[in-house]
Amino acid sequence: MPASTSASSPVRLGIDLGGSKIEIAAFAPDGVELLRRRIATPKGTYDGTIAALAALVAAVETELRVGAGGATVGIGTPGSLSRATGLLRGSNSVCLNGRPFRDDLAVALGRPIAMSNDANCFALSEATDGAGAGARVVFGVILGTGVGGGIVVDGRVLDGPNGIAGEWGHNPLPWPRDDERPGAACFCGRSGCIETFLSGPGLERDHARAIGAVAAAPRSDGSVAGTTATAVTIGAAAAAGDFAAQQTLARYEERLARALAHVVNVLDPDVIVLGGGLSNLERLYARVPALWGPWVFSDRVDTRLVRNRHGDSSGVRGAAWLGSAAGTASAGR
Numbered sequence: 001m002p003a004s005t006s007a008s009s010p011v012r013l014g015i016d017l018g019g020s021k022i023e024i025a026a027f028a029p030d031g032v033e034l035l036r037r038r039i040a041t042p043k044g045t046y047d048g049t050i051a052a053l054a055a056l057v058a059a060v061e062t063e064l065r066v067g068a069g070g071a072t073v074g075i076g077t078p079g080s081l082s083r084a085t086g087l088l089r090g091s092n093s094v095c096l097n098g099r100p101f102r103d104d105l106a107v108a109l110g111r112p113i114a115m116s117n118d119a120n121c122f123a124l125s126e127a128t129d130g131a132g133a134g135a136r137v138v139f140g141v142i143l144g145t146g147v148g149g150g151i152v153v154d155g156r157v158l159d160g161p162n163g164i165a166g167e168w169g170h171n172p173l174p175w176p177r178d179d180e181r182p183g184a185a186c187f188c189g190r191s192g193c194i195e196t197f198l199s200g201p202g203l204e205r206d207h208a209r210a211i212g213a214v215a216a217a218p219r220s221d222g223s224v225a226g227t228t229a230t231a232v233t234i235g236a237a238a239a240a241g242d243f244a245a246q247q248t249l250a251r252y253e254e255r256l257a258r259a260l261a262h263v264v265n266v267l268d269p270d271v272i273v274l275g276g277g278l279s280n281l282e283r284l285y286a287r288v289p290a291l292w293g294p295w296v297f298s299d300r301v302d303t304r305l306v307r308n309r310h311g312d313s314s315g316v317r318g319a320a321w322l323g324s325a326a327g328t329a330s331a332g333r
Ligand SMILES: [Zn+2]
Pocket: 169, 170, 186, 187, 188, 189, 190, 193, 195
């Protein structure tokens, strides 16, 4: 049983709220993980989600003997809070949209809480004590089912008046070739978004098209009809010498280089940290920086491209660091 900690250096709770599961982890002030729990997300019920989160926090505080309200709490969730209205929007847990989720949760938990989206939590986790530790400007990228990004400057998440800083996945793929226009339709209503090329489903669709599989349109879940090749199997096939898979990854790397060059030209980060399932493609870290030079408006590029250190733990870790800032600020954020 972990020792209880003093009020001056409280336990930090980080919550990763997903569509199917809620994960919570507790961290000591030095970042050591004390415990981790996971429950199913209540289906389609706003009040049920608030109640489940409150019960989860209470149970963890009891288990850690920190006393009710004794821990700081941060939460990462898909979507973002509107600064203008305080209402959540853009979450794929749609029952949360249009509701003052952070304020209602703060009331239920009896303390201020911090909330941000999953890409921001990832970037903060890696910037604090992960692959971007010590860097002034960190751009965190999620390459998974979707493509997201978050920016941390001097250890703080860059938010912005619209709450969308770093959200570059729905910009168009820059410097498109003729065969990349107009690009696949995206759920956001546009076509040719970076996400349609660089997400896992985007990679799979590109591969299927190249090898002539029947893959005109993705299914509603984003998977591709007519092929069983996934990002994982494409990566494995390329490593085993499969020429088509190697060509697919080469196209992917060249597109990622273009997309990140755009970010470097605007933000000029010290470090770009990759997360999400596709960050496990080890070859990206050598090949993409070898490709992005021609699109970066500089005679040399010193930005580092690195793999995340905390992997799937970054959601809860980043949320915990966010919550720590909210708990110590104490002013009404
Ligand atoms: Zn889009």
